[in-house]
Amino acid sequence: MTTAEPRGPAPPWALLAELTHACPLHCGYCSNPVRLIGRSAELSTAQWAEVFRQAGELGVVQTHLSGGEPLLRRDLPELVGAADTAGLHTQLVTSGLGLTERRLAGLVGAGLRAVQLSVQHAAPTAAERIAGARSFTAKERAARLIRAAGLPFGLNVVLHRGNLDAVEDLIALGVAWGADRIELANTQYHGWAARNRAALLPLPGQVERAREAVLHWRRRLDEPELVWVAPDLLTGTAKPCMGGWGRISLTVTPDGTVLPCPAAATLPGLDPPSVRDCQLGWIWRQSGAFNAYRGESWMREPCRGCALRTADFGGCRCQAYALTGDARNTDPACRHAPEHHLTPLRRTSAAAVPREAPREAPGKALRAAPRAAPVDVPTEASSEALAEEGGP
Ligand code: SF4
Numbered sequence: 001m002t003t004a005e006p007r008g009p010a011p012p013w014a015l016l017a018e019l020t021h022a023c024p025l026h027c028g029y030c031s032n033p034v035r036l037i038g039r040s041a042e043l044s045t046a047q048w049a050e051v052f053r054q055a056g057e058l059g060v061v062q063t064h065l066s067g068g069e070p071l072l073r074r075d076l077p078e079l080v081g082a083a084d085t086a087g088l089h090t091q092l093v094t095s096g097l098g099l100t101e102r103r104l105a106g107l108v109g110a111g112l113r114a115v116q117l118s119v120q121h122a123a124p125t126a127a128e129r130i131a132g133a134r135s136f137t138a139k140e141r142a143a144r145l146i147r148a149a150g151l152p153f154g155l156n157v158v159l160h161r162g163n164l165d166a167v168e169d170l171i172a173l174g175v176a177w178g179a180d181r182i183e184l185a186n187t188q189y190h191g192w193a194a195r196n197r198a199a200l201l202p203l204p205g206q207v208e209r210a211r212e213a214v215l216h217w218r219r220r221l222d223e224p225e226l227v228w229v230a231p232d233l234l235t236g237t238a239k240p241c242m243g244g245w246g247r248i249s250l251t252v253t254p255d256g257t258v259l260p261c262p263a264a265a266t267l268p269g270l271d272p273p274s275v276r277d278c279q280l281g282w283i284w285r286q287s288g289a290f291n292a293y294r295g296e297s298w299m300r301e302p303c304r305g306c307a308l309r310t311a312d313f314g315g316c317r318c319q320a321y322a323l324t325g326d327a328r329n330t331d332p333a334c335r336h337a338p339e340h341h342l343t344p345l346r347r348t349s350a351a352a353v354p355r356e357a358p359r360e361a362p363g364k365a366l367r368a369a370p371r372a373a374p375v376d377v378p379t380e381a382s383s384e385a386l387a388e389e390g391g392p
């Protein structure tokens with residue numbers, strides 16, 4: 001009789017490759033960390049190619065090439081080619097700034113399969129106020145180029161107080177731009193978004209009206225696909241964050257740190273490994289960071305005895321830590337959580353939510369690199385300060 005080897009975790013489905021934290025936009029809702037990784041610390045072309053090779057070997061099916069703004073990597077065609085060679089389906093996640101016909105053709109030639117474009121508002125002035133940079137015309141042009149290239153085209157909107165009332169117009173914009181899919185994602189309060197929470201929290205009634213508008217459009221149109229990512233803090237329902245810790249995806253940050261979710265670097269004691277020191281397969285299967293909240297054994301009550309634990313995995317560890325100080329607690333977004341009263345939307349009465357609150361933005365901390373591909377929207381922020389760092 002032979003003893004069967006204990007089965008390890010199933011392979012991950014997706015790799016979020018954060019190629020750079022540099023970005024020409026300065027969105028206050030950005031979930032990137034408040035301490036952005038500098039350009040000189042980014043993985044090189046060869047190091048990223050090795051990450052993609054190992055990811056393919058591990059069984060990853062698709063990679064989202066993200067940032068910051070991935071177009072700021074001049075070696076993006078090589079990176080797309082390396083991911084494609086490794087057998088990964090590649091999607092570019094971009095603000096659209098810096099996307100030209102020539103660049104897109106080069107990326108498609110290298111194996112790019114899909115593009116997700118972000119937009120901040122349907123009205124140019126409001127969009128550029130939210131993005132902190134002149135950008136609307138560039139996005140409109142990027143949408144035309146993506147459409148003309150025949151690539152699957154997703155439009156992504158992060159929703160908050162500043163644009164929830166424009167959801168109807170945003171859907172109409174996505175239809176006019178020819179999007180195949182429109183993702184309307186209520187803000188998750190990590191990184192810069194957590195810092196700017198007071199300015200981003202919806203006013204009473206905004207989310208309900210926006211949700212109604214989405215349902216209305218869904219009844220009228222079969223296409224494009226409309227995806228509504230609900231605000232967990234408002235619904236009382238925890239989200240299966242990242243589809244469960246160490247279950248379907250992994251994130252590699254610009255400097256090679258590997259995380260079970262993009263915000264997990266905030267968790268104390270996690271000690272995330274790096275692709276500079278360890279193989280991706282070992283990180284996925286055996287590292288302490290990926291096993292810390294995998295499965296159910298770490299759970300406390302009420303999750304431990306709850307029938308929904310295999311559906312939502314107890315919610316978001318980073319939110320549990322941010323709001324309760326202990327990542328093992330039930331996500332306070334859940335109505336059953338002992339700390340549910342700590343969720344900001346429950347603590348903040350309508351009258352107490354300021355209409356205009358000051359906000360800070362990424363890109364004041366890390367600006368585009370001087371040797372990076374030119375972006376056609378020079379901003380005061382991106383023209384200063386880059387003198388100190390050089391990117392790959
Ligand atoms: S600043 Fe805006 S465009 Fe840039 S990474 Fe953050 S959310 Fe994306």
Ligand code: SF4
Nearest residue numbers: 238303306309314334
């Ligand atoms: S108690 Fe835990 S498992 Fe149950 S619904 Fe809430 S977060 Fe999910």
